[in-house]
Amino acid sequence: MEWFSAENVIAVVTAVLGIAASLGVLWYERRVPRRTRIGYRVQLDTPVSSAERSGRAGVRLGLFQENPQLSELSDATLVLLRIENDGSQSIAGDDYTGRELHGLTAEFTPRTIQGIAVTAPLNADHLLDHFTPAAGLRYTRDTVFLPRVPLNRGVHFKLLVLLTGGTVGDPVRVSGGIRDGGVFPNRSTTPDDIPPLFSRASRLITVLLTVSVVALASIVVVRDDTRPPMGCERxxxxxxxxxxxxxxxxxxxxxxxxxxxxxxxxxxxxxxxxxxxxxxxxxxxxxxxxxxxxxxxxxxxxxxxxxxxxxxxxxALYTLVVHDGVPRRDLTTDEVKAIYRGDVRRWNELRGVPEDYDLPIVLASRKSGSGTRDIFERTVLGGDIEEAYSSPDCETKIDPSAKVFRCELDSTARVLAKVAATPGAIGYTELRSGSTAKGVHTVSLDGRIPHPDTIAGSDYPYRGVxxxxxxxxxxxxxxxxxxxxxxxxxxxxxxxxxxxxxxxxxxxxxxxxxxxxxxxxxxxx
CATH class of the missing domain: 3.40.190.10 (Periplasmic binding protein-like II)
Known part of the structure; x- marks a missing residue:
């Protein structure tokens, strides 16, 4: 069936995806409550010696300069922990639901904490005012207690922890209670990436819609828009x-x-x-x-x-054509009638033709039964019938006494070929064929030039249905x-x-x- 064309299928799939996406978003907005969520991830977990070699010694010295002997410990490690609000709602201080003064805990078991430092981006440096002992910031052997820090959506802070014991890669866990939400680990490909603007489902739907629209547009561009004939039949x-x-x-x-x-x-x-x-x-x-x-x-x-x-x-328009050597491009209707009656037999008998163009006028005509000839006799010759033919090939005249030098041909193509090949020849043809033939040129009638653009409004006579x-x-x-x-x-x-x-x-x-x-x-x- 023609309905199952490639463009129709893709158009339907695109429409279904669009409707499904719209209904999904509407359902999500109405059914799924807004979530509060804190995400965390370890962005750095490395031995202190490696940090020094990689250029992070300044961080260590600035943070732990009171304990320079720690750089000598072979098992000292640095962990950089990023904590952020990656939910859909801002988090206020009273959104933390624990009974203790602090809001979150970060556990580094089995390693032992030797020191901590907190950093925040420039656009959120006000957060540092919350990280005080009075607000609940402290640490024990393997746990850091973090204050109830208010976090707008997308805002983060980082916790740098110096540890001993254990090994690089030991688990790090952040926990705490959040109203209408929770604390969860998240992932990132870079240390300071930006949370994605769209969810994975949104990105998938967007990609599918884009592929469908591009495929549909490609089909529309490259397809042949020509409509098939009505009701094709075999x-x-x-x-x-x-x-x-x-x-x-x-x-x-x-x-x-x-x-x-x-x-x-x-x-x-x-x-x-x-x-x-x-x-x-x-x-x-x-x-x-x-x-x-x-x-x-x-x-x-x-x-x-x-x-x-x-x-x-x-x-349809028709026209008279003559051999290219004939020096006339216009004939009057009376001159044409005289030529086809045999009253004028040589070209130099016509006005405007030089005396030295002394060639016989050869009539390359169509046989009886030709519609082109019938229209010519009715519209140009005024109802007169052409004289009998006197030559089988328009080259020799078999009857010297005949009034005209005339042959009959069975097709428009043969008329054009004969006029082009015979000096002094004249014939008639459908206009489009005459305008493209080599070796001939058309002649107007009484100054009226046949042209397809003026068929309806012109009084040019040689035309028919x-x-x-x-x-x-x-x-x-x-x-x-x-x-x-x-x-x-x-x-x-x-x-x-x-x-x-x-x-x-x-x-x-x-x-x-x-x-x-x-x-x-x-x-x-």
């Missing part, structure tokens, strides 16, 4: 018909196959007329079925093809139905626009795509 489909629309059909087929695994779309463009005829014949042979075939056509089907169902795809035909209504859930939706309403619309056409689904194309009731129905013969 199977095989053939697209036939218009050769002018073939570049669009090729890209549509490749993109649909990429987005929809298990589909195969072949493009077999011939001409609009041949495509409609093949669709009509295969549909009739299917006896009520709908073949896996779509015919793209530049013109409507004939009245005899009653089983065909059309969908308007896009407005591209149709997609199926035999009857394709079954729901079929590849034909899915591809048709993709072409008319889905991701295929971007491909159509990319090739310079205006989709009929867009509002500005409405007036052009609307059928003309006065237009003859039979346009493919």
């Amino acid at each position: 199977g095989e489909l053939t697209i036939t018909g218009s050769t002018a629309f073939k570049p669009v059909a090729d890209e549509l087929a490749a993109k649909y196959e990429h987005d929809c695994a298990g589909s195969r779309v072949r493009v077999e463009a011939r001409s609009s007329g041949e495509g409609l005829q093949e669709l009509d014949e295969r549909g009739a042979a299917a006896k009520g079925g709908s073949p896996a075939l779509i015919a793209l056509s530049d013109v409507p089907g004939t009245e005899r093809q009653t089983g065909l169902q059309s969908s308007q795809v896009a407005v 591209e149709y997609a035909y199926t035999y009857g209504s394709p079954p729901t859930g079929s590849l034909v139905s899915s591809f048709l939706n993709y072409l008319l309403r889905g991701g295929g619309q971007e491909v159509v626009r990319k090739h310079g056409h205006l989709p009929c689904s867009m509002s500005e194309a409405g007036a052009i795509c609307a059928p003309d009731p006065a237009e003859p129905a039979d346009r493919t013969q």
Whole structure:
């Protein structure tokens, strides 16, 4: 199922972690009472001789200068004990619950205490005022009694103890009673570290949330945001018909196959007329079925093809193209009509063409049944039909008496190739194909230049509607139905626009795509 995608799973896990963390914090705040806690740890436990060698002799001499003979004792050790408030509440003097004057005891059994000193950080040096005999500071053979020192959260003091007997590493234990809390050993990686800002559980949740969010963001960044066609279907489909629309059909087929695994779309463009005829014949042979075939056509089907169902795809622009050597980039509609009637047969008979450009005008035309030719005859020639062809290859004229030097070709690609290879040749093509071919250039009509950005607002005449035909209504859930939706309403619309056409689904194309009731129905013969 598409729901179980990587980004969806990570998004759900991230959301669950966030909700769990929020509920956990809320529960903790409501259910878990605020704790008072004193923590302690041994930060130094070393022989006195080692302290001297490591530079700590000054501490020893300053603290025990009245007993210089202690430096000669082979078993003398120094212990530095850190005691701190590492709970969530401040501790006042009356929070110590013992009945004795002192608040805490520090035991060093089996070693014997020879002397003590107390230090505090600069920002808490006021604590030293509490360490007096009157407040309860004293020591016995193996125990130090510490006063009821008030400690704000995170504040600490240190106890430096000189010991004899025993060995380095003998246990040290601090005990005492604290209201709503207790005294516990804690750990540190450095002698003067700072208590962590977050608890271990908080750090774990933060790490998990961060990893989840980063993973989700990575998927969003690198994934392909192109949405697959609506209702992808498997199977095989053939697209036939218009050769002018073939570049669009090729890209549509490749993109649909990429987005929809298990589909195969072949493009077999011939001409609009041949495509409609093949669709009509295969549909009739299917006896009520709908073949896996779509015919793209530049013109409507004939009245005899009653089983065909059309969908308007896009407005397409066409243009006249001439060999690059022809020195004209604009022709009037009257000049074009005269050329295709045979009234003008050589280029130097036209205005603006030098006398020495004395080449015959060679018409590279499409065969009957071509939608591009049909639109050219209706919109540019004013309904006139092109003269009969007089050359099989646009190189030799088989009938010297013919009014025009004209050959017929079966595809847009062959027209472009022939015009590019034949000096003095002229032809017509779909605009996008003509704008990218080498060896030819386009010509405007009556000063009107065809451009994809001005299809709707221009009065440029050589344009028409591209149709997609199926035999009857394709079954729901079929590849034909899915591809048709993709072409008319889905991701295929971007491909159509990319090739310079205006989709009929867009509002500005409405007036052009609307059928003309006065237009003859039979346009493919």
